[in-house]
Amino acid sequence: MRRSSQDKPVDDLDVQGNVAHARDRRDSRWDDHRRERREQLVQATLEAIGRHGAGVGMEEIAAAAGTSKTVVYRHFADRSDLYVAVCNRVAAQLLPKLRSAIEASTGDPRTMVAAAIDTYLAFIEADPELYRFVVHSQALGRPATDPVDTLSDLVAQQVAAAIGVALQQAGRDASAAEPWGHGVVGLVRSAADWWLRAERPMLRSELAAHLTDLAWAGLAGVVPPQEAQ
Structure with missing residues (x-):
């Protein structure tokens, strides 16, 4: 002391x-x-x-x-670190919008899928350059673990939740919801890339309706007629 x-x-x-x-x-x-x-x-x-x-x-x-x-x-730390931070910001903006759209769909499975697709396309339409930067840009480099894959997974989980409702209502095994969710995201992402490259030859609402019809046609095959609305 x-x-x-x-x-x-x-x-x-x-x-x-x-x-x-x-x-x-x-x-x-x-x-x-x-x-x-x-x-x-x-x-x-x-x-x-x-x-x-x-x-x-x-x-x-x-x-x-x-x-x-x-x-x-x-x-x-480097350019990739900034790129990841931008992807995280995009995820923080997009995912709550997807959840809100799905939750506002009154539990109807087809409407849920339609809402998720339209919300994703609306996000792209609002800022196509940001979408290109996140999904396609090489300007800032891409890390070994690509956050776009993580973002796609997160979006797919939201879509899978909507599909899972349809399967549960039909009394079917909901384990199919996960691959279906990823399939729908792949479908929409590929179509969205074409839509932007072609300089948006149709309205977003029209593209969303076409993609919903195609996605729901597959889902409706495992849902009883009264549920496949």
């Missing part, structure tokens, strides 16, 4: 504990700052994509953020 300037005993352990606590608080504040700055840079990336398209480069992203590439790389 040592004494303070007022000759009062001070426990070294207390001093060390206070110092450690102060350091933890500072580190916590820096963690919050880093998270906030990363979110700002992701938002700047979205704005840069809106201005320059899916082929946007790191210099354009840095300019949109009002900073330099060096600063961007302080907050993201």
